[in-house]
Amino acid sequence: MDSKKVRTRFAPSPTGYMHIGNLRTALYAYLIAKKNGGDFILRIEDTDQTRYVEGAVELIYRTLKRTGLLWDEGPDVGGPCGPYIQSQRMGMFREYAQKLIDSGHAYYCFCDKERLEEVRKIQEASRIPPMYDRHCRNLSPEEVKAKLDAGVPYVIRQKIPLEGTTTFHDELYGDITVENSTLDDQILIKADGMPTYNFANVVDDHTMGITHVVRGNEYLSSTPKYNLLYEAFGWEPPIYIHVEHIMKNSKEKLSKRNGDASFEDLIEKGFLTEAVLNYIALLGWSPKGENEIFSLDELIKEFDIDGLSKSPAIFDPVKLRAINAEYIRRLPPEKFLEYAEPYIRQSVKREDVNIRIIAETLQPRTEIFTEIPEQVDFIDALPEYSTELYRNKKMKTDEATSLIALKEVLPVMQALDDWSIDGIHAKLFELVEKLGVKNGYVLWPVRVALSGKERTPGGAIEIAAILGKEESLKRINKGIELLSK
RNA sequence: GGCCCGUUGGUCAAGAGGUCAAGACGCCGCCCUUUCACGGCGGAAUCAUGGGUUCGAUUCCCGUACGGGUCACCA
Numbered sequence: 001m002d003s004k005k006v007r008t009r010f011a012p013s014p015t016g017y018m019h020i021g022n023l024r025t026a027l028y029a030y031l032i033a034k035k036n037g038g039d040f041i042l043r044i045e046d047t048d049q050t051r052y053v054e055g056a057v058e059l060i061y062r063t064l065k066r067t068g069l070l071w072d073e074g075p076d077v078g079g080p081c082g083p084y085i086q087s088q089r090m091g092m093f094r095e096y097a098q099k100l101i102d103s104g105h106a107y108y109c110f111c112d113k114e115r116l117e118e119v120r121k122i123q124e125a126s127r128i129p130p131m132y133d134r135h136c137r138n139l140s141p142e143e144v145k146a147k148l149d150a151g152v153p154y155v156i157r158q159k160i161p162l163e164g165t166t167t168f169h170d171e172l173y174g175d176i177t178v179e180n181s182t183l184d185d186q187i188l189i190k191a192d193g194m195p196t197y198n199f200a201n202v203v204d205d206h207t208m209g210i211t212h213v214v215r216g217n218e219y220l221s222s223t224p225k226y227n228l229l230y231e232a233f234g235w236e237p238p239i240y241i242h243v244e245h246i247m248k249n250s251k252e253k254l255s256k257r258n259g260d261a262s263f264e265d266l267i268e269k270g271f272l273t274e275a276v277l278n279y280i281a282l283l284g285w286s287p288k289g290e291n292e293i294f295s296l297d298e299l300i301k302e303f304d305i306d307g308l309s310k311s312p313a314i315f316d317p318v319k320l321r322a323i324n325a326e327y328i329r330r331l332p333p334e335k336f337l338e339y340a341e342p343y344i345r346q347s348v349k350r351e352d353v354n355i356r357i358i359a360e361t362l363q364p365r366t367e368i369f370t371e372i373p374e375q376v377d378f379i380d381a382l383p384e385y386s387t388e389l390y391r392n393k394k395m396k397t398d399e400a401t402s403l404i405a406l407k408e409v410l411p412v413m414q415a416l417d418d419w420s421i422d423g424i425h426a427k428l429f430e431l432v433e434k435l436g437v438k439n440g441y442v443l444w445p446v447r448v449a450l451s452g453k454e455r456t457p458g459g460a461i462e463i464a465a466i467l468g469k470e471e472s473l474k475r476i477n478k479g480i481e482l483l484s485k
Numbered sequence: 486g487g488c489c490c491g492u493u494g495g496u497c498a499a500g501a502g503g504u505c506a507a508g509a510c511g512c513c514g515c516c517c518u519u520u521c522a523c524g525g526c527g528g529a530a531u532c533a534u535g536g537g538u539u540c541g542a543u544u545c546c547c548g549u550a551c552g553g554g555u556c557a558c559c560a
Contacts, residue, residue, distance in 0.1 A: 013560050048559055113558080129487045129556065155558055173490070182488050182556085190558040197560045221489050221555040244491080250552070279497095282509090286498055290508055309498075312553060316496050319510045329523075364523040375521095395519075428519095443519035455521040 006038025008212045009205070010064075010071070013045045013197075014056030017262040018063045020254060020315065021216065021246045024280040028243060029214040030069045031281075031303040041208060042074030044085045045201070047194045063263055067277050068296045073208075081208040086200055093195040096203050096233070097156045097188050105232035106188055109136040109157045110147050131184045132157065156189040158199075158225065166224040170240045171305055178224045186225055198222060202229045210238055217242035241305055244312045246283055254315050266320075270343075270370035275324040282323075284313040293326055325367040336363045343372035348379045357421070357466045361458030378451045379466065382475050385452035387482055395440030402445035403483040408435065409446055410476055419469045424461050449479030 073079025100106035
């Protein structure tokens with residue numbers, strides 16, 4: 001056991017939107033840090049200026065803040081290992097590359113793109129795995145100096161051992177060993193003087209004291225080269241945790257190009273932040289117990305890398321809906337009203353209705369907020385409906401019985417002053433008893449007359465309470481009129 | 486194609502040599518009920534495949550198939 005404080009990082013490049021897989025990686029990194037009382041660091045990897053997207057950094061901040069993945073160190077909050085924006089750390093990469101050259105672990109390469117292209121073509125034609133042919137690997141110091149002096153553009157490449165194997169350890173996959181001969185002499189410093197991700201990443205992780213590297217498993221195959229770099233520097237490699245991808249289906253990754261939802265899209269579609277976070281935590285990780293609903297704080301307690309999956313997970317929007325629905329049901333009623341009101345108001349413009357009751361009836365029936373408007377579209381105006389709706393086998397109602405029932409109901413309702421759920425309930429059930437019929441015999445036609453719909457949030461009594469006395473009576477009269485034809 | 490990784494119901498998945506192979510979502514049925522939901526109860530549905538090892542393999546080993554990743558002066 002080592003007593004070093006756990007430090008994890010999330011290191012996105014500001015190239016656009018924040019997809020679900022990225023967010024999940026951030027979440028896992030955050031959880032591992034917090035579970036161990038450690039720090040979560042945000043680092044922006046912007047060494048490729050050509051891919052930089054305006055506003056992308058802000059989007060990263062916004063998403064992380066919204067989901068509660070607050071970083072202890074980062075570009076805006078600072079910290080002892082700054083700067084936290086990679087492009088602002090340029091000087092140090094040159095120095096570290098120089099150290100590798102001096103110790104024989106890296107070398108200058110003056111090959112131009114044309115030559116590399118040609119080499120690759122030949123290799124592909126002869127079906128050899130495309131790799132740099134190490135043309136400049138053994139240049140003499142004099143040759144190097146001459147080219148440097150002449151101002152020939154160059155890159156700096158890693159000098160991978162020609163023989164032997166390299167093994168690294170991943171917490172999920174265990175030990176992975178590869179032949180060094182399959183490893184490319186990858187570029188460390190580009191011709192523009194910027195480090196490649198492959199180099200910057202290693203240097204940054206080390207200088208920032210990162211103890212656990214959590215990242216997508218597309219990096220699994222380049223990790224041996226990183227380990228070789230750590231070895232060359234004499235640094236201790238971090239603990240690696242490579243997580244599998246989230247897929248759209250068994251073949252396609254979830255991606256912007258496929259038109260799949262980003263985190264922000266999901267929020268716009270009416271999902272709750274907490275529900276989305278909860279769901280993605282479950283995609284590729286399984287908790288110990290039976291519970292699946294966790295707040296961020298609960299996740300910190302519950303999370304364990306043992307539960308991480310080694311195979312890709314398919315994003316299931318249906319399950320997300322179910323979890324979102326669970327969160328909605330658990331919302332305190334006032335909170336639900338607060339969230340739901342704008343959606344209710346999309347189709348309910350009248351001011352004389354009881355919005356509180358609308359919200360109450362809606363809460364157990366809402367899976368995502370965006371489907372609220374169509375559920376309450378009958379409130380402002382009674383839709384055209386067919387009298388066939390009055391026919392219901394189970395309720396033993398048809399047009400004739402409904403007409404009778406509505407005619408009985410009308411005077412009772414007219415006489416009612418206490419227009420509350422309790423008040424209406426009492427009167428209507430009194431009537432049911434007096435008539436000696438089943439509840440549905442009276443209530444089914446009332447609900448139809450009030451809503452003009454086959455299905456509604458809430459029953460006859462709730463709807464009457466929502467609509468108010470005047471409007472309710474108007475609609476019952478309308479029903480009687482339709483049935484009398 | 487080389488190298489690396491993976492494969493339990495439709496989906497997320499538990500399992501870590503002997504289980505009637507958990508649970509959740511979805512689906513189906515029943516109950517509750519003034520509709521629809523909510524809630525409750527029950528059901529159908531899974532170990533890719535062929536060889537080993539073993540008294541015994543979903544679990545360990547090898548092959549095959551299928552899937553994923555990677556082979557950039559992108560990250």
